[in-house]
Amino acid sequence: MSESLSSTVVEHYNKKNPSDLAARSKSRIFYMRNFNNWIKSVLINENLKIIRNDNRELSVLDLGCGKGGDSLKWINGKVSKVTFADIAENSLEECKNRVSKVNFETNFVHIDATKELLKDKMENCQLHELVSSQFVIHYSFESFEQADTFLKNVSDSLNPGGYFIGTTTNAAELIKRLRQTESNSFGNEIYQIKFYQDNKDYFNLFGVKFHFKLEGVVECPEFLVNFEALVRIAQRHGLKLLFKKTFAEFFNEYCQRPEYLYLIKKMQALEPYYPQDLADDTSKRLPGDYEYIDQKLQDEQFKLDLKPEETYATLSKSEWEAITLYIAFGFVKETDLKKEEDLSRNSEIVFR
Numbered sequence: 160m161s162e163s164l165s166s167t168v169v170e171h172y173n174k175k176n177p178s179d180l181a182a183r184s185k186s187r188i189f190y191m192r193n194f195n196n197w198i199k200s201v202l203i204n205e206n207l208k209i210i211r212n213d214n215r216e217l218s219v220l221d222l223g224c225g226k227g228g229d230s231l232k233w234i235n236g237k238v239s240k241v242t243f244a245d246i247a248e249n250s251l252e253e254c255k256n257r258v259s260k261v262n263f264e265t266n267f268v269h270i271d272a273t274k275e276l277l278k279d280k281m282e283n284c285q286l287h288e289l290v291s292s293q294f295v296i297h298y299s300f301e302s303f304e305q306a307d308t309f310l311k312n313v314s315d316s317l318n319p320g321g322y323f324i325g326t327t328t329n330a331a332e333l334i335k336r337l338r339q340t341e342s343n344s345f346g347n348e349i350y351q352i353k354f355y356q357d358n359k360d361y362f363n364l365f366g367v368k369f370h371f372k373l374e375g376v377v378e379c380p381e382f383l384v385n386f387e388a389l390v391r392i393a394q395r396h397g398l399k400l401l402f403k404k405t406f407a408e409f410f411n412e413y414c415q416r417p418e419y420l421y422l423i424k425k426m427q428a429l430e431p432y433y434p435q436d437l438a439d440d441t442s443k444r445l446p447g448d449y450e451y452i453d454q455k456l457q458d459e460q461f462k463l464d465l466k467p468e469e470t471y472a473t474l475s476k477s478e479w480e481a482i483t484l485y486i487a488f489g490f491v492k493e494t495d496l497k498k499e500e501d502l503s504r505n506s507e508i509v510f511r
Contacts, residue, residue, distance in 0.1 A: 188349050188374050190430040191478040195485070197428035198406055199293055199326065200232055201413050202487050206322045207236040210288045213320075218287040220244065220316045222272060223295030227254035234261055242287070242316075244268040244277065272312045273298060273305035286318045292325040294485075296389070300382040302365050306392055314396035319494040323398055329405060329486045330383040333369070334362065349374045350481045364388045373481065386486075393490055401489040409487050429472035448475040 186192070210217060217238035221229060224243040233241050241263055245251045248269050258265055270280050278284040290313050299309035313323050333352065336345050337359055344353035351372045356362075367383040390400050404412070413419045423429055432452050452473045455461050474482070 186375055188376070188478060188481070190427065190474055191349070191482055192376065193426050194410075194428045194474065194478070194482060195326075195406075196228075197419075197423060197426050198409055198485075198487060199229065200422060200426070201419055202324055202326070202409070202489075203229070203232050203236065203291060205413075206289055206324050206489065207238070210322070211237075215288050216240075217289070218285065220277075220287045220290045222290055222292040222313065222316075224251070224254055226250045227257040229291065229293065230254070230258045230261065233263065238263050240264040240266075240285070240287075242266040242268060242281075242285070244270050244272060246271045273301070273309050276308070276315070277312050278315055284315070286321070287316050288318060288321045290316055290321070290323045292323070294326050296325055297327045297381045297384050300365055300384050300388075301368075303388075303392075306365065306389070307395065310389075310392050310396050310398065313490075314393075314398055314492060317492040319397075319492055321492045322401075323393075323490040323492070324488070326485055326487050327384050328371070328381065328484055330362075330385055332405075332484055333383065334359075346372075347477045347480055349477050350484075386488075397493045398490040399493050401491055403486055403488045406482050406485045406487065423472070430474055432471045432473045448477055449473065450476065 207217060217236065218240040219233060219238050220242045221227075221233070222244050224245050225247070227243065230241075241258075243251065243254050243258070243265065244267075245254070246269075251267055251269055255265075255267055266281070268277060268280050270277060292313070296306075296309065299306045317323065337343070337352075337354060339345070343355075343357055343359075344351065346352055351370075353370045355368045355370070362383060362385075364385045365382070365388070368380050369383065370379070371381045372378045386403060393400065414423065432449060452471050455471070
C-alpha cells in the first residue's frame with residue numbers, strides 16, 4: 160500500500176477496540192458478524208479436514224491475523240503451529256496476549272505483506288500446509304506489484320499441495336450495485352460504499368479505490384479485487400484456483416450439513432425471528448427489513464408446520480445486502496514446478 164494509505168489502514172485497526180459481548184449483542188450487525196464468522200469457520204474446517212486426512216502436520220500461516228480473532232478456530236482445528244502476521248503492530252501485540260496460553264507453537268511477524276517478503280522478516284521461514292487470509296487481500300490490489308508481492312508471500316509460505324483460502328469483497332457485485340445508482344455511492348443503514356471515480360463503464364485492474372464503512376467494524380479505504388487478475392497472478396506463483404463462491408452460494412452448500420447446522424445455532428449466525436404478536440420488542444425493525452419471513456408467516460400452513468418451541472431463523476434484509484458483498488475462495492499450490500515457470504512467463508505478458 161502507498162505510505163499514506165498504509166498508515167490510514169494501520170491506524171484504523173490499531174485504534175479499533177473489541178467490544179464486550181454484551182455490547183456486541185446489541186449491535187445492529189450482531190447476527191451478520193456471527194454469520195461471517197460461521198463462513199470463516201466452515202471454510203477453515205473444511206480445508207483442515209483435507210490436510211488431516213492426508214496425515215500432514217497442521218501448520219498454518221494466518222496472514223492478516225489482526226487481533227487473533229481466528230485463534231479459537233486453530234485451537235478447535237488441533238493445529239500444531241501457527242504463524243500470525245499483520246501490518247498493525249498494536250493488533251499483533253493483542254494477538255500475542257490472546258494466544259499466550261494456546262497448546263500450539265506460535266510465531267509473530269509484523270509485516271506489510273504487500274511490500275515486504277516474509278522470508279526477509281523471519282530467520283527461519285518455515286513452510287505451511289495452509290495459508291488463511293480473511294478480509295485482507297483487497298488491500299493488496301492498489302497495484303500489480305503489491306498484489307504480486309502478497310501472492311508471492313502466500314506461495315513462498317506453502318508446501319507443494321498446500322492450500323490458500325480467504326475471503327474478500329466481490330468486485331462484480333460492487334460494480335453492479337454502483338451502476339444501479341445515479342451517484343458514486345450506495346448502501347443502507349448498516350453499510351456505505353463510496354467510489355473515488357465517476358466513470359462507471361471502465362475499471363482498471365488495480366488501484367480502484369473505494370471507501371467502505373460497515374457499522375462498528377470497518378471504516379477505511381479498500382480496493383476492488385479483479386478476480387481474473389488475482390487468478391492470473393496466483394498462477395505466476397504456482398497457485399491454482401480451486402473455487403470461488405459468493406457467501407450466499409457457500410452458505411447454501413454447507414448449511415444443511417448436521418455439524419454446520421448445529422454450528423449456526425451455537426454461533427448465533429442467524430437471527431431467531433418471532434411473529435409480530437410474539438416478539439418482545441419490534442420497535443427496532445425497519446419497514447421491509449424482514450419482508451420475506453413476514454410473507455411466509457402469512458401462510459397458515461407454514462405457521463402450523465413450525466413446532467411450538469421453534470422460531471424462524473433469518474437475517475434482516477439490510478444485513479443480507481451487506482453479506483452478499485463478499486466471496487470466499489481457495490487455491491492449491493501446484494507441485495509441477497516447470498508448469499509454474501511457464502505460467503509465470505505467460506502472465507508477465509498480460510500484466511506488464
